Amino acid sequence: TIKGLVFDLDGVITDTAERHFLAWQRIADGLGISIDREWNERLKGISRTESLELILAEAPTLILDAAGKTQLLDEKNAHYLELIAEITAADILPGIPELLEAAKEGGCRMAIASASKNAPIILARLGLSDTFDSVIDPDALTHNKPHPEIFEKAAQALGLRADECIGFEDSLAGIEGIKRAGMPAVAIGIPTFGQWIPDIEVDATRELDLKKIFSQLAMKE
């Protein structure tokens, strides 16, 4: 039986992707690299350093040393922090408040498994600091998504086995990580899948219904 829920943050609880994009676009512009929203899709769920590497790969002749990269990462985050300062509870995605409420009433434990080092700040802005029993610190991880480590740690932090939890993700890397952890996966707004297939798919967070998810999973067993 399911006793815990493990949530990705960006794209599941709130949509910070546009703010990440604007902050990265400013950095890319400064380097003479142009990125658009479609290109930005590949940065979803990817760590900050990996995101910078993908941007720099667009300008192969540009060579930066470690200090230069660190400076760009700091600049990106400073701009991103300015942008997320505007976030309020109104930025929680549709259907999520109801889902969190239903989970709490049902006695589910809940954790955040986000690649974002800014997750605690964002949760505070959303008024959700006390909602989750655990927020996994991405700095304490050895591997990034699609590795299952963050989801394994989240289940452990809740005192549960992975198969007693459900993972919610909006990125392919995240679905792979959840499935490799041995956890049932709910995919939100992901158009196509590769090797790793989620247990349940919805087009958007507003379609999430905890009772329905529980019964769909029970039918699969």
Ligand code: G16
């Ligand atoms: C989020 C975003 C990624 C971002 C990553 C790291 O992941 O989807 O685009 O690069 O966090 O964020 P930060 O620069 O704040 O540490 P997730 O796992 O919440 O979808």
Ligand code: MG
């Ligand atoms: Mg995400």
